[in-house]
Amino acid sequence: MAIDNSSYNAIMREYENIRANNRAAQVRRIEEVYEKIPEMKELNNSTGSVAVSRYKESLKSGRLSINDLKNDIDSIKNKKEELLLSAGFPKDYMEITYDCKDCKDTGYIDGKKCHCLQLKIRKLLYAQSNLENILSKENFENFSFDYYDNKTILPGQNMTNAAYMEGVKRFCEKFADKYFKINASKNAVDTALEENDRRNIIFSGNTGVGKTYLSNCIAKVLLDRYYSAIYLSAKELFEALVKVKLEKSEDQKYLLLIEEVYESDMLIIDDLGTELSNHFTTTEFFHIINRRVNTEKSTIISTNLSLDEMRDIYSERVTSRIRKSFMYIRLFGNDIRAKL
Numbered sequence: 001m002a003i004d005n006s007s008y009n010a011i012m013r014e015y016e017n018i019r020a021n022n023r024a025a026q027v028r029r030i031e032e033v034y035e036k037i038p039e040m041k042e043l044n045n046s047t048g049s050v051a052v053s054r055y056k057e058s059l060k061s062g063r064l065s066i067n068d069l070k071n072d073i074d075s076i077k078n079k080k081e082e083l084l085l086s087a088g089f090p091k092d093y094m095e096i097t098y099d100c101k102d103c104k105d106t107g108y109i110d111g112k113k114c115h116c117l118q119l120k121i122r123k124l125l126y127a128q129s130n131l132e133n134i135l136s137k138e139n140f141e142n143f144s145f146d147y148y149d150n151k152t153i154l155p156g157q158n159m160t161n162a163a164y165m166e167g168v169k170r171f172c173e174k175f176a177d178k179y180f181k182i183n184a185s186k187n188a189v190d191t192a193l194e195e196n197d198r199r200n201i202i203f204s205g206n207t208g209v210g211k212t213y214l215s216n217c218i219a220k221v222l223l224d225r226y227y228s229a230i231y232l233s234a235k236e237l238f239e240a241l242v243k244v245k246l247e248k249s250e251d252q253k254y255l256l257l258i259e260e261v262y263e264s265d266m267l268i269i270d271d272l273g274t275e276l277s278n279h280f281t282t283t284e285f286f287h288i289i290n291r292r293v294n295t296e297k298s299t300i301i302s303t304n305l306s307l308d309e310m311r312d313i314y315s316e317r318v319t320s321r322i323r324k325s326f327m328y329i330r331l332f333g334n335d336i337r338a339k340l
Contacts, residue, residue: 030094128264131220140220228263
């Protein structure tokens, strides 16, 4: 489960607050009942008295009748329910209520995370990802091949662009499904893509051919499985780095963002090459890539640049690291957004 301790503790404090609020609400309902049904307070306290009386009797007789005790308690319970109903209250009005009846607002069932805790973690991961809204639209289920040519053979690929994208999508699904354990079926596209079992992908191609869309598809699978993922445009990434490392900003927004850049399970850098490039951005880009590769964190990069163009902008050291550690996937076609 890829959330840090502070985030987990915050969720657990939320459960504590839920339980405290529900207990307080129960107390208010009980006081309301006592005011309307004065005899209920004595009756409500009589369960303990009955248990004590039965226990004292058992000490004298040497025999404790569980059935007698149960019958006494059931009789009191029935009387209480009759009084509540006659006064216009639901028969369970004095009982504590739960936001989640399955785990009773603890987050766990038999030591395993309840569905409500899993949902809270998923919401937190989505909120941190910068992808919370877009992933309901951009996911594998909504991926369409209608925007890719299915008649003309791509140069050097011996297949149409639509067929090529079928192979790319299939690879990306398996990449996400196995979380970096690639197990692609054998065909021309898949064989080319599975040469190395790598945790990183670089999507290259013209504007609007599906690079960001595929990145988001993979991110959704990971987020739904409770891995952390964060999306940043190259411009956003390097602006945050400037704030923290050059301007020495102590703004928590930027400090936490840079922490996620290094520590999240998946980092998506979109539109690499559109930022203002200089020695600082080149150096920091290498540090990010190198550290994430060394710590086996995944990175997905989308760019309009070829590897040669990346070398000219970011240096041979950067592109050498990318060549060794990234799956390079070239996408073809025209701008899909112009067809929408």
